[in-house]
Amino acid sequence: MNIKKVGVAGFGLMGAGIVEVCAKAGYDVVVLEAEERFLKSGFERLDKSLNGAVSRGKIQISEADAIKARVRGTTSVEDLADRDFIIEAIIENPELKRQLFAKLDAICPAHTILASNTSSMQIIELAAATKRGDRFVGMHFFNPVPTMKLVEVVRSIQSSEESMAIAMKFGESLGKRPIMAKDGAGFVVNLLLVPYLLDAIRALEKGVATREDIDTGMMLGCGYPMGPLTLLDMVGLDTVYFITHIMFDEFKDPKYSAPPLLKQMVAAGYYGKKSGRGFYDYSRK
Numbered sequence: 001m002n003i004k005k006v007g008v009a010g011f012g013l014m015g016a017g018i019v020e021v022c023a024k025a026g027y028d029v030v031v032l033e034a035e036e037r038f039l040k041s042g043f044e045r046l047d048k049s050l051n052g053a054v055s056r057g058k059i060q061i062s063e064a065d066a067i068k069a070r071v072r073g074t075t076s077v078e079d080l081a082d083r084d085f086i087i088e089a090i091i092e093n094p095e096l097k098r099q100l101f102a103k104l105d106a107i108c109p110a111h112t113i114l115a116s117n118t119s120s121m122q123i124i125e126l127a128a129a130t131k132r133g134d135r136f137v138g139m140h141f142f143n144p145v146p147t148m149k150l151v152e153v154v155r156s157i158q159s160s161e162e163s164m165a166i167a168m169k170f171g172e173s174l175g176k177r178p179i180m181a182k183d184g185a186g187f188v189v190n191l192l193l194v195p196y197l198l199d200a201i202r203a204l205e206k207g208v209a210t211r212e213d214i215d216t217g218m219m220l221g222c223g224y225p226m227g228p229l230t231l232l233d234m235v236g237l238d239t240v241y242f243i244t245h246i247m248f249d250e251f252k253d254p255k256y257s258a259p260p261l262l263k264q265m266v267a268a269g270y271y272g273k274k275s276g277r278g279f280y281d282y283s284r285k
Helices: 013-024 036-055 063-071 095-106 123-127 161-173 188-208 211-222 226-233 235-250 258-265
Strands: 005-009 028-032 071-074 085-088 115-116 136-141 151-156 177-182
Touching: 005 013, 013 063, 013 136, 013 226, 028 211, 036 063, 036 071, 036 211, 071 136, 085 235, 095 115, 095 123, 095 235, 115 123, 115 161, 136 161, 151 161, 177 188, 188 211, 188 226, 188 235, 188 258, 211 226, 226 235
Parallel strands: 005 028, 005 085, 028 071, 085 115, 115 136, 151 177
Antiparallel strands: 136 151
């Protein structure tokens, strides 16, 4: 199957990154949002990323203009009806995702492959909302999408060999290194990463070390590019808290349960970098 037209549902942080890499790879992209104001902020996010790439000498101004010209925004799901490959990147709400996929399944041609960028939900639970389980896969990108090379391609028990092969090749066309993962909460990366992040919070709770020393210890001792508490702030404490519920419900393993401090910080609105405060204070430069 020759993919030419790509659809992206959601123009937030992850969606904008997915839109950028798809358009950069030469695909015609239509991005769907619920309201015009979300489309506007999405295009502003895209402009900021491309302008940054120009200022760093990664791309030319003409290339940035060409990338933006390949992207069209819409608030009507019907405008995705002619897409060959559609990636969903809306909020981690299973019911909203299933509703969206049911609509897409009803209007898209039989060849269209549907994919979800979910970081924690089982793909089969979303595919069940459609009649094309064989042409439904997971495509889990990592933030920031334009620079992170990995994409997890997730196979459900219904995903066909053909669909998986197409998704893997599509991921490669975006300049990514795709890895194939079994359909299960956390896939590969979060299955291993989430317990590490939660243990860092528990270490802080116990007073093992300061937040700075915990981060410095893992950076200098293990060669990680950033410490776990900084990474938590970047990912979003609310997002991680949500993931812990899904993974604990799946495995019933205490290592996936949210520490009290994480619950308290989310309740206080300390979501990390996006809210201006998490384990670190981002309200001041």
